[in-house]
Amino acid sequence: MTLELQMIGTGSAFAKTYFNNNALLRDGDYTLLIDCGVTAPLALHRLGKSFSDVDAVLITHIHADHVGGLEELAFKMKYTYKRKIKLYIAESLASLLWEHSLKGGLYQAREITRLEDLFEVCPLAADQPYSISENIKVELIPTKHIPGKSSYSLYINDRIFYSSDMVYNPELLKHLTEKRGCKMILHECQLEGHGEVHTTLDELKRLPEEIRGMIYLMHYGDNKDEYLDQTEGMTFMEQGRIYKL
Numbered sequence: 001m002t003l004e005l006q007m008i009g010t011g012s013a014f015a016k017t018y019f020n021n022n023a024l025l026r027d028g029d030y031t032l033l034i035d036c037g038v039t040a041p042l043a044l045h046r047l048g049k050s051f052s053d054v055d056a057v058l059i060t061h062i063h064a065d066h067v068g069g070l071e072e073l074a075f076k077m078k079y080t081y082k083r084k085i086k087l088y089i090a091e092s093l094a095s096l097l098w099e100h101s102l103k104g105g106l107y108q109a110r111e112i113t114r115l116e117d118l119f120e121v122c123p124l125a126a127d128q129p130y131s132i133s134e135n136i137k138v139e140l141i142p143t144k145h146i147p148g149k150s151s152y153s154l155y156i157n158d159r160i161f162y163s164s165d166m167v168y169n170p171e172l173l174k175h176l177t178e179k180r181g182c183k184m185i186l187h188e189c190q191l192e193g194h195g196e197v198h199t200t201l202d203e204l205k206r207l208p209e210e211i212r213g214m215i216y217l218m219h220y221g222d223n224k225d226e227y228l229d230q231t232e233g234m235t236f237m238e239q240g241r242i243y244k245l
């Protein structure tokens with residue numbers, strides 16, 4: 001079965017010409033939303049879609065470009081579509097997501113007091129594969145992003161690495177490609193400046209050619225087009241395009 005990946009956004013946190021870096025991963029009729037940032041509702045709308053098309057959501061970490069659309073998702077599911085979808089999230093992040101991010105907007109005395117009142121919460125342990133649908137298997141890989149805060153990359157079906165937000169980690173990319181059969185790398189990419197909490201394009205350019213050939217760049221800034229001929233064989237992911245995996 002061929003999976004389809006469609007980035008509803010490919011932008012960095014504060015990009016304005018691209019939506020937040022969130023994705024739809026489709027397995028036939030089943031649709032997993034990977035991260036749900038502030039711009040996710042509008043991004044879906046622009047593609048002629050809505051949260052009614054989503055069967056489950058997976059969260060990589062708690063930044064607004066990855067979770068800021070969950071309040072709308074939760075309210076729409078509860079009051080409009082009247083269904084509780086699965087929320088896949090690292091066990092270390094579930095209570096933080098509620099207490100530090102969603103409770104302020106979603107809490108309603110008696111009716112909505114916990115994340116479980118809105119979602120079927122599926123806590124994921126790191127470094128273990130989970131079956132999400134018939135043909136989607138996901139493993140969370142803890143990766144460094146913000147000091148002192150947990151953040152996760154995804155390893156999908158033992159062949160696709162989805163970095164989400166992370167600092168440069170060439171050893172991990174080498175390990176995945178050399179020892180774990182990784183064939184495709186969807187990697188965040190900061191175009192300019194120092195990669196204090198992200199991975200820069202200059203850092204990715206240092207990788208061996210055979211790894212660069214597997215890399216699709218995402219989470220980039222508004223001026224991506226200035227870098228089209230400076231990627232050393234890496235490919236910019238296009239927002240909205242459907243990729244067959």
Ligand SMILES: O=c1ccn([C@@H]2O[C@@H]3COP(=O)(O)O[C@H]3[C@H]2O)c(=O)[nH]1
Binds near residue numbers: 012063065146196
């Ligand atoms: O120590 C910090 C923490 C945060 N930030 C900015 O806030 C953004 C939050 O979302 P993001 O993780 O996609 O990108 C982050 C950066 O743009 C930063 O530059 N340095």
Ligand SMILES: [Zn+2]
Binds near residue numbers: 066
């Ligand atoms: Zn981000």
Ligand SMILES: [Zn+2]
Binds near residue numbers: 061063145165
């Ligand atoms: Zn982040």
